[in-house]
Amino acid sequence: MNYIPNTDEDRKIMLKELGLSSIDELFKIIPHSLRCKDLDIAQGKSEIELRKYFKNLTKKNSSELAYFMGGGFYDHFIPATLDEIVGRAEFYTPYTPYQPEISQGTLQAMFEFQTSICKLTGMEVANASLYDGGTALYEAMTMAIRITGRKKVIVCAGVNLIYKTMLKSYTKNLFLNMLEIPVSEEGITSRANLKKELNEEVACVILQNPNFFGCVDDFSDITELAHKYGIIVISSVYPISLGMLKTPAEMNIDIVTGEGQSLGIPLSFGGPYLGFMATIMKYVRKMPGRIVGETNDKNGKKGYVLTLQAREQHIRRENATSNICSNEAWCALRALVYMSLLGKEGIKEVANLCYQKANYLLDRLLQIPNVERKFSAPIFNEFVLKLPKKSSEVINDLIEKGFVCGFPLERYFKDMDHCILIAVTEKRTKEDIGMLAEALEAAL
Amino acid sequence: MKTIFEKSIKGRRAVRLPKSDVPLIREIHDKYKRKKELEMAEVAEIDLVRHYVQLSKKNFCVDANFYPLGSCTMKYNPKFAEEIAKYEGFTNLHPLLPQLRYGGMLTQGALEVMYNFEMLLTKITGMAEFSLQPMAGAHGELTGILVVAAYHREKGNKKTKILIPDSAHGTNPASASIAGYKVVSIPSDKNGIMDMEKFKAALDDEVAGCMLTSPNTLGIFNPHVKEISDLVHQVDGLMYYDGANFNALIGKCMPADLGFDIIHLNLHKTFATPHGGGGPGAGATGVCQKLRKFLPIPRVVERKDGTFALDYDHINSIGYIAPFYGNFLVVLRAYSYILTLGKEGLKAVAENAVLNANYVLNKLKKYYDIPHPVSCLHEFVISAKKQAQKGIHALDIAKRLMDFNFHPPTVYFPLIVEESIMIEPTETESKETLDEFAQAMITIAKEVDGNPSMIKEAPHGLEISRLDEVKAVKELKLRG
Numbered sequence: 001m002n003y004i005p006n007t008d009e010d011r012k013i014m015l016k017e018l019g020l021s022s023i024d025e026l027f028k029i030i031p032h033s034l035r036c037k038d039l040d041i042a043q044g045k046s047e048i049e050l051r052k053y054f055k056n057l058t059k060k061n062s063s064e065l066a067y068f069m070g071g072g073f074y075d076h077f078i079p080a081t082l083d084e085i086v087g088r089a090e091f092y093t094p095y096t097p098y099q100p101e102i103s104q105g106t107l108q109a110m111f112e113f114q115t116s117i118c119k120l121t122g123m124e125v126a127n128a129s130l131y132d133g134g135t136a137l138y139e140a141m142t143m144a145i146r147i148t149g150r151k152k153v154i155v156c157a158g159v160n161l162i163y164k165t166m167l168k169s170y171t172k173n174l175f176l177n178m179l180e181i182p183v184s185e186e187g188i189t190s191r192a193n194l195k196k197e198l199n200e201e202v203a204c205v206i207l208q209n210p211n212f213f214g215c216v217d218d219f220s221d222i223t224e225l226a227h228k229y230g231i232i233v234i235s236s237v238y239p240i241s242l243g244m245l246k247t248p249a250e251m252n253i254d255i256v257t258g259e260g261q262s263l264g265i266p267l268s269f270g271g272p273y274l275g276f277m278a279t280i281m282k283y284v285r286k287m288p289g290r291i292v293g294e295t296n297d298k299n300g301k302k303g304y305v306l307t308l309q310a311r312e313q314h315i316r317r318e319n320a321t322s323n324i325c326s327n328e329a330w331c332a333l334r335a336l337v338y339m340s341l342l343g344k345e346g347i348k349e350v351a352n353l354c355y356q357k358a359n360y361l362l363d364r365l366l367q368i369p370n371v372e373r374k375f376s377a378p379i380f381n382e383f384v385l386k387l388p389k390k391s392s393e394v395i396n397d398l399i400e401k402g403f404v405c406g407f408p409l410e411r412y413f414k415d416m417d418h419c420i421l422i423a424v425t426e427k428r429t430k431e432d433i434g435m436l437a438e439a440l441e442a443a444l
Numbered sequence: 445m446k447t448i449f450e451k452s453i454k455g456r457r458a459v460r461l462p463k464s465d466v467p468l469i470r471e472i473h474d475k476y477k478r479k480k481e482l483e484m485a486e487v488a489e490i491d492l493v494r495h496y497v498q499l500s501k502k503n504f505c506v507d508a509n510f511y512p513l514g515s516c517t518m519k520y521n522p523k524f525a526e527e528i529a530k531y532e533g534f535t536n537l538h539p540l541l542p543q544l545r546y547g548g549m550l551t552q553g554a555l556e557v558m559y560n561f562e563m564l565l566t567k568i569t570g571m572a573e574f575s576l577q578p579m580a581g582a583h584g585e586l587t588g589i590l591v592v593a594a595y596h597r598e599k600g601n602k603k604t605k606i607l608i609p610d611s612a613h614g615t616n617p618a619s620a621s622i623a624g625y626k627v628v629s630i631p632s633d634k635n636g637i638m639d640m641e642k643f644k645a646a647l648d649d650e651v652a653g654c655m656l657t658s659p660n661t662l663g664i665f666n667p668h669v670k671e672i673s674d675l676v677h678q679v680d681g682l683m684y685y686d687g688a689n690f691n692a693l694i695g696k697c698m699p700a701d702l703g704f705d706i707i708h709l710n711l712h713k714t715f716a717t718p719h720g721g722g723g724p725g726a727g728a729t730g731v732c733q734k735l736r737k738f739l740p741i742p743r744v745v746e747r748k749d750g751t752f753a754l755d756y757d758h759i760n761s762i763g764y765i766a767p768f769y770g771n772f773l774v775v776l777r778a779y780s781y782i783l784t785l786g787k788e789g790l791k792a793v794a795e796n797a798v799l800n801a802n803y804v805l806n807k808l809k810k811y812y813d814i815p816h817p818v819s820c821l822h823e824f825v826i827s828a829k830k831q832a833q834k835g836i837h838a839l840d841i842a843k844r845l846m847d848f849n850f851h852p853p854t855v856y857f858p859l860i861v862e863e864s865i866m867i868e869p870t871e872t873e874s875k876e877t878l879d880e881f882a883q884a885m886i887t888i889a890k891e892v893d894g895n896p897s898m899i900k901e902a903p904h905g906l907e908i909s910r911l912d913e914v915k916a917v918k919e920l921k922l923r924g
Contacts, residue, residue, distance in 0.1 A: 001784050001785065001789065002784075002785050002788075002789035002790075002792050002793065002871075003519070003520050003522060003716070003871075003872045004792055004793075004796050004871050004872060005872070005873070005874035006796060006800075006874055006875055010874070010875045011796075011799060013875070014799055014800075014803045014875060015799070017803065017806065018802055018803065018806055023795045023798070023799055026795075026798045026799060026802055026819060026821075027696060027798065027821075028819075029664075029665045029667055029818070029819065029821075030665055030667070030693075030696065030697055031667055031670075033670075034669070034670060034697050034701055034702055035696060035697050036570070036695070036696065036697050036698045036701060038695075038787060038791075039567060039568060039695055039787040039790060039791070040567050040787075041564055041567050041568070041782070041786065041787045041790075042783075042786055042787065043786040043787060043788065044783070044784055044785050044786025044787075044788065044789045045783055045784065045786065047524050047784070050524070050528075050780060050783055050784060051524075051527075051528075053783075054528045054531060054780070055531070055533075056553075057533070057553035057554075057556060057557060058531050058532070058533020058534060058553055059533065059553065060552040060553035060556065061533045061534065061537055061550065061551050061552065061553040061554055062541070062550040062551070063532055063533045063534070063535075063536040063537050064536070065538075065550070067538055069538055069540055071540050072767075073538065073539060073540065073767075075536075075538065077461070079458075079459045081458070081459070081489060081492070081493065083530075084493075085493065085496045085497070085500075087526075088497070088500045089505055089506075089507035089508070090500035090501060090503045090505050090507070090508070091500050091503065091505075091720075091721060092505075092521070092526075092718040092719075092720050092721070093505040093506040093507045093521055093718050093719065094503050094504060094505040094506065094511070094719065094721050094851075095511070095513060095516050095518060095719040095721070095722060096719075096721070096722035097503075097721065097722065098513075098854075099504075099842065099843075099846070099851065099852055100908075100911045101843065101846060101903050101906050101908055101909065101910065101911065102502075102503065102504040102509075102846055102851065102903075102906065103502075103503055103504065103721075104445075104499070104502035104503070104907070104908060105499040105500050105501065105502040105503035106503055106721040106722070108445065108447065108499055108502070109496075109499055109721075111447070111922075111923070111924065112447050112448055112449070112924065114922055114923050115447070115449060115923040115924040116484065118923045119482065119483050119484060120482070120484075122478075122480055124923075125922050125923065126922075126923070128722075129723075131579040131580065131583060131723075131724075131766075132579065132766065132767055133767070134764075134766070134767045135579070135583070135766075142622065162764060162767045162768075163767070165763060165764045166763070166764045166765065166766075166767065168763060169590070169740070169762055169763030169764050169765055170586075170590070170765070172590070172593065172594070172597075172762070172763075173590065173593040173597075173623050173624040174623075174624050175624075216472065216476050217476075218475055218476055242478065242482075243478075243482060244472070244477065244478060245472075245476055245477065245478055246475070246476055246477060246478055246479065247478050247479075247480065249480075250478070250479055250480065259767075266535040266536065267535070267536060267537060267538045267539065268534065268535050268537070268539075268772055268773050269534065269537040269538075269539050269551065269554045269768070269769065269772040269773075270539030270766070270767060270768025270769045270770070270772050271539075271579065271724070271766065271767075271768065271769070271770055271771040271772050271773065271774070272579070272723075272724030272771040272772075272773060272774060273767070281920075284920065284922070290722065291922060292922070293916040293917070293920060293921055293922050294916070294921040294922075294924075295911050295912045295913065295915045295916035295919075295921075296911070296912055296915060297908050297909045297910060297911050297912070298909055298910060298912070299909060301907075301908055301909075303908045303911045304911075305911050305913050305916045307913065307916040307917055307920070307922075308917060308920075310917075312614075313582070313613075313614035313615050313617075313618035314613075314614040314615075314857065315614070316614070316618075317614045317617040317618060317627075318617035318618060318620065318621035318627040319621070320614065320618045320621075322618065322622065323582045323585065323586055323615050323618035323619040323621075323622050324580075324582055325580065325581065325582045325613075325614075325615050326580050326581075326582070326722050326723035326724075326725055327722050327723050328579075328720075328722075328723040328724045329720050329721035329722035329723050330718070330720030330721055330722075330723065330724060331720075331723070331724055333721065337492075337496060339484055339485075340448050340458075340484070340485045340487065340492055340495075341458045341459045341489070341492060342458075342459055342484070343456070343457060343458060343459075343484050343485055343486050343487065344482050344483065344484040344485070344486050345457060345486070346457070346458075346459055346460075346461060346484075347482060347484055348482060349461045350461065352464070353461065353462075353464055355472065356464050356466055356467075356468050356469070357464070357466055359468075359469040359470055360466035360467065360469055362469075363469050378472050378473065378476060380472075392544065392545040393545070395544055395545065396544065396545045396546060399544070399550070404538065404541070404544070407540055407543075407544075408544065408545075411543075426461060426462075429465055430465040430466050433466070
């Protein structure tokens with residue numbers, strides 16, 4: 001099967017019109033010395049055979065485990081209506097809306113997505129999405145460097161472990177001075193350590209709320225101080241938490257980024273996910289990524305276009321704000337439809353359910369002898385416990401019972417022996433929580 | 445059409461969630477709570493469904509319209525691959541599972557997909573190893589340039605420049621620049637390929653690498669590519685292959701044989717994964733033997749017992765460029781596509797893509813200026829400069845094509861051709877579709893003399909006419 005409609009007869013007619021006797025003549029510009037032999041791969045297979053093959057592969061994946069593991073990527077409920085809408089070919093088979101007259105569907109959806117992100121974060125302006133939360137954070141950092149012209153970057157240790165690693169990978173060739181600030185005993189950004197480092201050489205401070213350890217913070221004091229030195233404050237956020245928690249805008253954050261996976265995107269073994277970015281109007285021309293704006297046609301009818309394109313690589317080339325060409329439009333559409341389906345009350349309810357269930361589980365687990373909290377800061381839906389034995393062993397024991405009871409931190413942090421990061425979403429029931437607690441108690 | 449927010453009515457609900465089955469243990473302190481009320485839409489499910497179904501109808505798309513958008517390879521997206529990408533055995537997998545003890549055993553099926561797909565890509569391109577992490581073509585470019593930088597850093601080379609022909613996609617210079625390199629743009633010659641003399645003049649010890657697209661954005665194959673590679677290698681530079689146009693070469697030649705050290709492939713182009721209205725794509729990045737150690741981590745490896753595992757143990761790696769293993773579900777679709785086509789099917793891709801492009805080019809050459817009168821590969825560029833003298837520009841022609849139910853080609857790119865119109869039919873279009881499209885282009889060319897206002901005022905009959913892009917920038921309205 002190759003999805004090619006033309007027959008040999010069609011090709012014969014076409015070649016005749018070109019005055020050629022074989023398709024090979026069309027490739028004559030490629031010297032024979034550069035041609036390859038037949039590909040060393042199998043013959044094509046039928047759909048019947050391949051369905052069976054892929055079904056068998058899925059059986060080699062343990063995809064029916066109950067997740068109490070997050071780490072920035074959460075097992076949230078996805079309404080059936082969402083897949084029905086985004087599964088329309090009119091949404092998934094076009095490309096970037098370069099021609100607005102025939103792309104109003106995608107363009108209005110991206111405009112609504114930008115609006116939703118603004119409403120959720122409280123920020124003034126958002127772009128039409130980036131690859132994922134990690135690359136969005138990297139783009140925010142380079143944006144801050146461009147705005148300030150400074151080369152020192154401060155990263156809080158509470159930023160997602162993976163994102164910190166990504167920032168390092170991306171900047172190896174840029175000779176930045178990147179400094180990490182530890183978390184305090186409570187589990188939040190250490191104010192004492194941070195204050196010492198703030199001065200007029202710093203481009204940005206990179207924070208996360210709730211942080212990687214699940215601790216909730218209010219960065220208002222940090223932004224107040226940082227702004228005195230002209231420092232840009234960036235915060236990565238968990239969008240679901242904003243159904244309950246203080247918005248980045250209410251903390252005077254300058255650039256907000258985040259991973260939109262929790263907004264209706266399945267875990268999918270790591271992708272595709274959705275990066276989002278929002279900022280204040282003052283910085284809109286420094287923001288990377290596609291942006292959709294409202295305008296009129298010549299008859300005064302409202303419509304949408306890609307705008308501020310003078311920032312972008314296809315016009316500015318090496319002077320562009322970023323090398324980004326595409327966004328994650330289809331994932332952004334998923335997030336938009338999710339937010340619209342849940343609506344104002346639904347998003348608050350999801351946030352409240354996550355919060356209540358996590359706090360219930362936390363208290364339940366703390367009743368187990370020798371299980372302690374690592375940090376004391378308030379939590380949203382994730383927390384760190386210190387167990388009486390290695391968390392990786394405990395996690396392994398519980399997988400046999402159908403639970404992924406958390407993520408082992410001892411492997412990644414020196415001072416976190418026996419520590420486990422546990423997350424709860426609205427999908428976990430009281431019964432799941434009770435069974436997990438019993439199983440965990442038995443395993444310790 | 446109103447936005448979803450304008451349709452919001454207080455108290456309306458779509459999805460309902462279960463009531464909490466656990467007691468509220470503690471309230472979070474007020475200082476951590478959101479103060480401003482969340483103002484999301486409040487709509488009933490039927491209103492929401494109609495809103496988005498109606499929006500969807502305002503899009504042209506591959507499933508409804510011929511979409512010859514040059515350099516974007518808008519081929520048909522097989523439905524079978526969509527079905528595979530919905531299997532819960534893939535969609536419900538948490539990406540952190542393999543990082544648990546023995547966790548790799550919980551995701552053997554997914555790791556096998558990645559491993560087998562990488563193997564197929566090495567066989568198709570001749571490269572030694574791939575990383576599936578890059579999430580788009582431009583992301584692959586950036587990954588590749590980070591590999592270039594890591595290579596030179598290890599050797600202690602002081603290199604500052606990347607050479608890029610002026611016909612390249614804008615992402616090439618942007619990627620090189622954000623990775624810390626100075627970009628040197630090399631002009632094209634009259635045949636539409638990189639000017640060899642100017643290239644040689646720019647080549648010195650400061651050159652870290654050269655980025656080429658093959659065939660280039662004019663759809664032209666540079667027959668001197670091997671010589672260019674050899675010259676770049678002589679100054680210890682690396683050759684980067686932008687695989688945006690690999691659809692023209694698949695099964696015909698391998699980037700490794702052309703002398704390329706690093707390549708990216710746009711899975712959403714060559715391997716038929718849907719473009720999604722602008723993403724997600726995937727930009728698998730491959731390297732030659734000597735650069736393997738620099739590829740991102742983790743890598744997927746096959747153990748002696750036939751099981752698969754993730755390998756993080758590469759001290760020279762450029763590190764993580766994606767949070768996990770790339771856009772896995774896009775990779776899964778591309779893998780199903782390759783398995784469906786097999787070796788004969790893949791070879792037919794390039795042959796039919798090239799035949800289709802030449803067939804259309806031949807029909808148009810009497811009516812439009814052909815800036816580089818050579819045979820093209822999978823796409824070609826014509827110029828509307830003859831028409832422009834009469835006041836009809838490439839953009840006008842693009843808009844008029846919409847009246848014929850065709851998505852317009854890429855216009856005003858590549859920048860080196862005045863009034864450029866870049867056409868890429870792809871192999872999945874039939875002769876009849878190509879005939880109809882060529883006929884529409886010819887009709888428009890004739891209208892330039894007979895009925896120019898028909899073109900100037902196009903599109904006709906769509907819900908919306910040409911939009912004021914200047915107003916959009918001047919009076920920024922970026923949210924509802």
